[in-house]
Amino acid sequence: MKKINLFSLIFALIFSLQSCAQESKTYWKIKDIYREDKQEFLGLNGIYMKEILKQNFHFIRENNTLSFDLPSKFELDLKNFKNLNQIKITDQEYYEMYDQKFSGNTFLVKFKDEMTTSDSKNTIIEFEKRSKEDYDKDLAKAAAERKEIAQKMTTLKEELKKNPPIHLEPTKKFPQKEVSILIDKSEKIELLIPDQIELRESGDIKNEKFNDIKIGTFRKDSKIYDIEHSGEDYGLDQLTIWVSTDPANFDIEKYIKDNPNMFLVKQENNNILGYILRYDDENKEAVIQSFFSLKYLKIGKSQIFIYSDVNRSQIKNYPNSEKMNKIINFNYSISENISLVKK
Numbered sequence: 001m002k003k004i005n006l007f008s009l010i011f012a013l014i015f016s017l018q019s020c021a022q023e024s025k026t027y028w029k030i031k032d033i034y035r036e037d038k039q040e041f042l043g044l045n046g047i048y049m050k051e052i053l054k055q056n057f058h059f060i061r062e063n064n065t066l067s068f069d070l071p072s073k074f075e076l077d078l079k080n081f082k083n084l085n086q087i088k089i090t091d092q093e094y095y096e097m098y099d100q101k102f103s104g105n106t107f108l109v110k111f112k113d114e115m116t117t118s119d120s121k122n123t124i125i126e127f128e129k130r131s132k133e134d135y136d137k138d139l140a141k142a143a144a145e146r147k148e149i150a151q152k153m154t155t156l157k158e159e160l161k162k163n164p165p166i167h168l169e170p171t172k173k174f175p176q177k178e179v180s181i182l183i184d185k186s187e188k189i190e191l192l193i194p195d196q197i198e199l200r201e202s203g204d205i206k207n208e209k210f211n212d213i214k215i216g217t218f219r220k221d222s223k224i225y226d227i228e229h230s231g232e233d234y235g236l237d238q239l240t241i242w243v244s245t246d247p248a249n250f251d252i253e254k255y256i257k258d259n260p261n262m263f264l265v266k267q268e269n270n271n272i273l274g275y276i277l278r279y280d281d282e283n284k285e286a287v288i289q290s291f292f293s294l295k296y297l298k299i300g301k302s303q304i305f306i307y308s309d310v311n312r313s314q315i316k317n318y319p320n321s322e323k324m325n326k327i328i329n330f331n332y333s334i335s336e337n338i339s340l341v342k343k
Contacts (some may be wrong), residue, residue, distance in 0.1 A: 017257040027135035030057040038120035105129040190341035212248040242305040270296035
């Protein structure tokens with residue numbers, strides 16, 4: 001009897017150790033993102049949060065190592081997980097992570113959204129535990145979807161080559177005047193701009209990123225200027241001048257490479273124009289998201305981005321080719337007539 005009990009004990013111990021070993025590797029996927037007070041996201045916040053969900057985070061936890069399979073492959077040490085940048089949420093620098101915790105079948109990542117106008121800034125990304133079988137099915141499904149999306153994006157690019165909606169007119173040379181824009185208390189930039197426009201420091205909250213250079217309303221190394229035209233007023237569709245003294249380098253070729261959904265209509269030195277494409281999940285099709293133009297200038301420690309990004313949602317009765325081309329040609333011709341004063 002003692003021998004039987006001893007064998008039973010050993011068997012139970014081995015089974016327990018095997019179970020623990022199996023449980024040391026667990027499978028997780030993103031489930032939801034929400035405010036701690038359950039209030040709805042407002043305005044652009046809702047768009048940003050949907051973008052986080054669309055990244056479809058999947059990872060395997062083994063001890064203190066998180067091995068991500070989606071949105072890309074990378075590893076993270078749980079003990080050092082203190083910033084959302086570590087899981088590739090890099091575009092919004094106003095997200096301040098303050099907690100992360102595994103509890104049963106749930107993993108919560110908590111951060112403060114410093115850009116929101118809501119009463120509560122506390123936001124939660126919730127992950128759920130998956131079986132290995134379901135996790136593998138998720139990855140297979142994601143791979144098939146990526147292949148389908150890539151094919152539809154390629155088809156759209158081929159169509160744009162054959163039938164481009166952008167029709168650039170010959171650039172006009174406008175009478176110019178010299179203006180100064182202030183970078184800080186001790187430095188200003190001299191620009192030549194068309195006579196019919198004025199530059200006004202923007203009073204709106206704006207943020208943009210060009211390679212590693214982040215420019216925003218609340219950044220000390222940034223200045224943002226709106227363009228006012230005496231005859232035309234396209235509001236948010238109009239050019240904006242973004243200035244930064246960030247020491248990071250900007251390279252136009254890297255900028256193009258880092259934006260695979262960018263389709264160029266024209267490139268001339270540091271001046272590009274084209275479309276930003278995206279995949280419409282609701283209608284299951286590749287579409288033009290926006291029309292953009294970018295001109296890059298550099299003087300001293302200052303980097304200047306003359307940029308417009310016209311979203312299709314801003315064009316009434318889209319596709320409205322007449323209105324769209326009028327805005328694009330206006331922005332492009334104005335940017336072509338802005339330059340640094342040669343000394």
